[in-house]
Amino acid sequence: xxxxxxFATNDAGDAELRIDGNIQMEQSFWGWLFDKxxxxxxxxxxxxxxxxxxxxxxxxxxxxxxxxxxSVMYTALKSHxxxxxxxxxxxxxxxxxxxxxxxxxxxxxxxxxxxIHNPMTAxxxxxxAMEQDYDVL
Numbered sequence: 001x002x003x004x005x006x007f008a009t010n011d012a013g014d015a016e017l018r019i020d021g022n023i024q025m026e027q028s029f030w031g032w033l034f035d036k037x038x039x040x041x042x043x044x045x046x047x048x049x050x051x052x053x054x055x056x057x058x059x060x061x062x063x064x065x066x067x068x069x070x071s072v073m074y075t076a077l078k079s080h081x082x083x084x085x086x087x088x089x090x091x092x093x094x095x096x097x098x099x100x101x102x103x104x105x106x107x108x109x110x111x112x113x114x115x116i117h118n119p120m121t122a123x124x125x126x127x128x129a130m131e132q133d134y135d136v137l
Contacts, residue, residue, distance in 0.1 A: 064094025
């Protein structure tokens with residue numbers, strides 16, 4: 001699976017993070033079987049750690065995706081030791097807006113869009129399962 005984020009270093013030695021495309025949890029080959037989806041958290045945190053004490057500029061152009069992956073990225077950016085500036089240069093929709101909220105400063109291009117919505121899910125099963133999904137929402 002191709003990563004939807006990419007870190008680079010700018011001329012000042014600070015980090016630039018580009019988030020493009022669908023936000024999703026990475027899975028190992030056997031992840032579909034054992035539901036092990038921790039790779040996104042581990043990989044993202046390890047890459048961000050390389051820039052400890054440096055400022056980070058986060059560029060976002062994403063229609064969203066997995067809110068759990070976005071939550072991991074939000075938490076890592078919020079706890080980052082350095083200023084986090086978010087710049088929305090295209091779309092920042094759904095789960096991408098969760099990541100955007102980690103910024104100490106959030107800037108948007110006048111032609112960009114941010115969309116935040118109430119939680120959604122899809123569910124099937126018996127009444128007890130549906131009630132549980134309702135309670136989660």
